Amino acid sequence: MAETGLANEADVGDLREAMHGRLLAPGEPGYDEARRVWNATADRRPALIASCADVTDVQTALGFAVARGLPVAVRGGGHSVAGFSTCDDGMVIDLGGMRAVSVDPERRVARAGGGATGADVDRATQEHGLATTLGVVSTTGIAGLTLGGGIGWLMRKHGLACDNLLAVELVTADGRVLRASADEHPDLFWALKGGGGNFGVATSFEYRLHPVGPTVYGGGVMFDRGRRRAVLEAYRELTREAPDDLTTYTAMTDGPDGTPVAAVAACYAGDPAEGARLLDPLKAAVGEPLLDGLGPLTYLQQQSRMDEAYPRGAYHYWRSCFLDDLTDAVIDVLVDRASDVSAPPALELIVEHLGGAITAGDGAFAHRGASHDVLIAANWTDPADEAHCVAWARDTAAALAPHSRGGYVNYEPDAGGAHVPAAFGDRLARLAAVKAAYDPHNVFSLNQNVAPAT
Incomplete structure (x- = not known):
């Protein structure tokens, strides 16, 4: 087994055994393909790539990384322009194996895994003549798109992707699985609607649907x-x-x-x-x-x-x-x-x-x-x-x-926090307070990062 340089072989072996999905390290078959993301400027070499099959895998991989102080990158569709879907010498938590979409046409609600793309959701919802706002490139992952706001073709009629959220399932930095909604952790739910990937690993989303098309x-x-x-x-x-x-x-x-x-x-x-x-x-x-x-x-x-x-x-x-x-x-x-x-x-x-x-x-x-x-x-x-x-x-x-009155979180590149104040504007102080409550040690820093309030 290849040496990661950041964790000993026995520990990595234990992690591999504990996961239902696949764990890849440098030098192993499939690693080079798995590390590549949509934007070729983000040519990075993670120490480990955890291709998660379920929420338990996310908890396991995240706990391993936090315990060893490894940088954590979360990959939904891998479409981050800034390259936040990957990292050097850290842990990539890849949700690409968690793409299932279910639709309740009577309630007009869709539930989608954190690795789903816009195309996955669109295909499932259009079977029932329904849709919700997503992006304009269907290969984009829904997670980063929604957490940053979610500009798309239905936005003027039905709001941004984040405006159509009913709930988010999130694994926090301390390994808890939380459901955030208007009634459950409402402070966190508010922050997830435009605050980016600052607060945890979003493992599933529930969206309000609307009659659209065909x-x-x-x-x-x-x-x-x-x-x-x-x-x-x-x-x-x-x-x-x-x-x-x-x-x-x-x-x-x-x-x-x-x-x-x-x-x-x-x-x-x-x-x-x-x-x-x-x-x-x-x-x-x-x-x-x-x-x-x-x-x-x-x-x-x-x-x-x-x-x-x-x-x-x-x-x-x-x-x-x-x-x-x-x-x-x-x-x-x-x-x-x-x-x-x-x-x-x-x-x-x-x-x-x-x-x-x-x-x-x-x-x-x-x-x-x-x-x-x-x-x-x-x-x-x-x-x-x-x-x-x-x-x-x-x-x-x-x-x-x-x-300009500021930039869009999902379009801006990483620049050491230079774009954060203008991107979040008068929401920044409230976001920092939520960050302090759910990620006080800033485990989730590979994003347009909001520092925890002190």
Whole structure:
């Protein structure tokens, strides 16, 4: 058996025997594949990877790591842009084997394991004509997505993913299994709705479901890059009047052939004819599109249509900023910074329309009053492009900083806590108090970390 360097072989052997799932150490078959995560910039070598089969495995692996002072990384879908799903010389608690989803169509409730992806939940719920807000890339794990807030196509009509939580099963740093809900550990439940992975290992989630589909009006429309200002201005007018049933994004990105374009993507969770009526004025205002892919499609198609654009194994560095308004000054910055958008590498500026039901939610998500969020996404496949891509994203974030009210927890990179105050805003003190109650020794520090109150 391979030596971990952080625990003796006998102890590791005992852990292996105690687990129902699989334990991997460096040098063992399957380790190199198991250590890889979605973002290739997070190329790390854990001392141990515990592929957990059940909650007992999570308790066992976590207890082993805590007793030996090992860093702990929790992996749901492994999609963390910041690389929080892995670590060097520590323990990765991998929930990928805990993906089961059950649906109670009468109560409109879904229960999903902490390793489930959006696709797992969508497939199970759509069998009953139901859905809840999840992300826009269906391979994303539900755990990190939900704990950080959960931006997705249904958010303006039904709130963020965290707003649809009914309960979370959590293994805390001291090994307890808690159920957090409005009636059980309500302080913890509040914190889990936007406070990230600061409080424990979330082993299952219960979501409120809503009638959705099977058909929605969605997809996207692309225009020549020279019309990006016109697209942004038309998009602003659309979002100022949009009903809550309509969620839209606009993007300065690249088209299917790699040509830079200005695009608008949408999901209208109602009558497709009404969706077309709402989007047609934007197309009329901008002019003839290069590609018009707006139309009726199944909700499952809508949820997975971006998957190919974000494959596992590429490199990513993202930044973000929430906006109070999509002002002329912001549009000036976006147009200017979009002049560098080209492929490869894939540099993208994506504006997401918020508001609607998001404003009525509770929990630790701090930016409910924002009108939009800007995702500054640098994506590349050639390691030689890293310096250029990271510099572009940072410079773009700096240009937008005067207009920003903070960044989105799930998009921001790890920077030694630099993004934490703005990400959590006026929720930070309350989050620190909850952290002190449930993780006073900061075992769960690989996240946008909230230090325990003292």
